[in-house]
Amino acid sequence: MNVIVCVKQIPDPALPGELDPSDNTLKREGKLILDESDSYGVEMALQLVTAAGDGEVSLVSMAPNEEVSGLRTALAMGAARAVLVSDPTLAGADALTTAKVLAAATKKLDGADLIIAGTESSDGYTGTVPEQIAEVLGLPSVTFAKTVAVEDGVLKVDRQSEDGYDEVTCSLPAVVSVTAGVVEPRYPSFKGIMAAKSKPVENVTASDLGIEAASWAQQIVSVEDAPAREAGKVIEDDGEAFGEIVEFLDGLKVI
């Protein structure tokens, strides 16, 4: 069983985000890391391949400046190889273009039974890319998966719903997007980190994938500060602070 995981490399979310003043898109020039949202997909893929007893996990990513730091983390976890699409013409690409690029990138790898993505990226969170990849490739998809298994060549997923979950079966090949918490991502071992350094990463451009003059039909008009919410009163609990809450609720006439 061969699995491809879409992994996004993003600016460290612990650092404050910054917009490029020239075009108001998110600045991405510094070091990028593996999006935590995609570490679940990598782990899920590794577990599925282990359970199947054969096959490999491969990665696809689109990121500027041939950035590989995040990919190395996923390779250190145990993925075998990666295809990295890096092209200045794709800077600020919309979700649809991203999906077309990633779908084309999966074709550089010879065939997969399953393509896994995160339900939403930490910095873009459109949440549409996985389903768009499925449509570009003409594949079925199951989004918001909280458990994933393959039994006798059939995909079995518990799909999160608004008020519970649905058991879904699906033919392969397919695209699955996994929620955070679906599995506990492993920490790369020292051996894994060393091995990752020599694992193959194929660098490709948009035109290598047959995507010429990519453009997208949206533009940012302006960015402004949102009206801030005023902070109110903050008190240290001296053993009686609960009384302040009761008083506050009383004042609102909700108790």
Add this chain to the structure above:
Amino acid sequence: MGIDNIWVFAQTAEGAPTSGTLELLTKARSLGGTVSAFLVGDAGDAAPVLGDHGAATVYATGDLGGKLPGVAVAGAMNAVIDGAGPPDLILFPQNYEGRDTMARLSVKLDRTVLTNSTEIGVDGDTVTVQTPIFGGTKLVTSSFTGERPFLASFRPKSFVAEGGAGAAGELVAAPVPDLGAAGGATVVEVHVEEHSGPKLDEADIVVAGGRGLGDAEKYSMIEDLAKALKGAPGASRAIVDAGWVPYSYQVGQTGKVVKPTVYIAAGISGATQHMVGMKGSKNIIAVNKDKEAPIFGVADLGIVGDVHKVLPQLLEALQNRS
């Protein structure tokens, strides 16, 4: 040209249109032009309410036969567009099914999507949407520059639902076409969680707990408090991921958007992704032992203290009153 023809992705729950559907219809109607609802499943008795919120036409896919809504409804929409021509604009809710349908349709029509928005404006032929970023501290205004239909999705509770448009929408069948290989997924069983009390996104009071509660058993403090206040219990993603409570309790970017009269956050740090789901609350009370916790930046009343002390005392005080 103007924006003359708008579709709204519509859903029902237990036969009645969802609040999110009615919010989007109300907004669509305020933009002018003709509004249609594109309903997932059977219309049942929903057409009068949909009509009263602005839908002159109700396209209904009928039973999906176990197919997942995204691929099925996008197929049905595409079939209507092939026959009758495209609308100028389609509004989707930022929820599972809305987002999947929009994604599938965007590829079929080769159109961009603008997601996670909270406002929309139409000026002649130009459609702009506003999207909060960086935890809602900045607002980005974007416009569509290409061919129609424009596809946009909106966070729950971005608009206020209001009836009064009048007549029931005219029902039109919009069956799901053959989906081929893309339709390979089937729902074989549905599991619904039992719950009592008001719904999280409709409750007047929400009491939410986070990792600061320490362990799963301590969540009962939140449930007891919510019950005493006739409110709903909620949660941060940290404790949903940890399996303490089901996903349906989650407040935030990937969970529910709540705007109650009072939101009580106990042992929640106030990460940006949590705040986008509760910042719109009318009053916010926070209990956190770290006085630097970001949640205090939005709280009307902040208590720097231990949830294990403050919450039991509060519960007792409330119970003594009644």
